[in-house]
């Protein structure tokens with residue numbers, strides 16, 4: 001057995017869709033124009049990912065810290081998500097896509113929550129790509145909720161403290177049952193995770209591209225995936241001797 005994996009195609013791709021505001025500003029337009037244009041990139045990436053056989057695509061749509069933005073922008077972002085679900089759900093369903101939503105739900109209004117639940121329910125038996133929408137998502141919040149739920153079970157005597165393991169925490173994250181992302185792509189030139197999938201990203205390959213999200217098209221996406229396939233993933237192990245000799 002070898003711990004060296006040269007990844008041909010990723011099973012799970014996660015994307016931090018960033019740079020909408022700057023894209024719009026550079027055109028003298030309001031930020032909301034950038035968010036609207038970003039929806040075009042989202043459509044193209046979802047279609048391409050499905051076409052090339054990616055099993056899981058996670059998109060960071062709204063972070064738990066994005067509440068710090070002006071209310072008008074928050075309303076716009078929520079409006080775009082609602083439009084996306086209303087307009088595209090039938091098409092996603094027809095293409096056998098399964099939708100999952102990760103993030104905190106308790107502080108969402110019932111209209112948006114209802115739409116998110118409808119998307120999950122309608123597509124839950126689909127067997128094609130899983131589209132994971134990270135909405136009102138923050139990794140620290142997610143990990144905190146997972147640990148708190150384990151501690152509650154320990155305190156209630158349902159579990160021994162020794163049951164708090166790596167796997168037990170993973171199983172209580174919003175991403176339970178979803179493999180960790182093989183690669184996380186962030187657009188717009190920023191090189192940070194911004195509280196995205198911190199637990200799951202332990203061994204993810206990170207790819208930062210300069211394009212703003214509204215400029216990120218199919219070719220950019222395929223180029224990022226090709227960059228991923230040239231990476232060597234070792235997971236703490238060693239390169240096989242042949243590979244070391246050649247380097």
Ligand code: IPE
Nearest residue numbers: 017018019020021022023061
């Ligand atoms: C990404 O673009 C969209 C969200 C964060 C919801 P931004 O809105 O962050 O755009 P910039 O980074 O300010 O350019």
Ligand code: IPE
Nearest residue numbers: 016017018060061062063194
């Ligand atoms: C991360 O982008 C969140 C989403 C893409 C939804 P931000 O634009 O919020 O991140 P920071 O503030 O630049 O780190």
Ligand code: MG
Nearest residue numbers: 018019020021
């Ligand atoms: Mg940003």
